[in-house]
Amino acid sequence: QRQLVESGGGLVQPGGSLRLSCTATGRTYTNYFALYTMAWFRQAPGKERELVGAIYAGPSSTYYADSVKGRFTISRDFTKTTVDLQMNNLRPEDTAVYYCASKQRGTSEYTTWGQGTQVTVSS
Numbered sequence: 001q002r003q004l005v006e007s008g009g010g011l012v013q014p015g016g017s018l019r020l021s022c023t024a025t026g027r028t029y030t031n032y033f034a035l036y037t038m039a040w041f042r043q044a045p046g047k048e049r050e051l052v053g054a055i056y057a058g059p060s061s062t063y064y065a066d067s068v069k070g071r072f073t074i075s076r077d078f079t080k081t082t083v084d085l086q087m088n089n090l091r092p093e094d095t096a097v098y099y100c101a102s103k104q105r106g107t108s109e110y111t112t113w114g115q116g117t118q119v120t121v122s123s
Helices: none
Strands: 003-007 010-012 018-025 036-043 050-055 062-064 072-077 082-087 096-104 117-121
Touching (some): 018 036, 018 096, 036 072, 050 082, 062 072
Parallel strands (some): 010 117
Antiparallel strands (some): 036 050, 050 062
């Protein structure tokens, strides 16, 4: 069974940086990222879950929400089967639980989710 495990959350001051990592475990293979789009979502208390960014299956094209463009960067490592979210210039409004998710190429629904990691931006 394939699973996604996030790590790297924590407390950071405004303007600071954090790097989240998502590792795909279980039934994975070296060309996993060629077949699966990986994404980071977040959900703040009382708000709906929102897509922060994604890196698409195959070529390394990416998507970012307007609220994080220029501050967040998604990258992946095929050999380690990890997807990272580098978050710079963090703001209090970035405070949320961050989730890693994956969907098979050509489908619309993210079907595998991690357990989430808390990011708190506060002075």
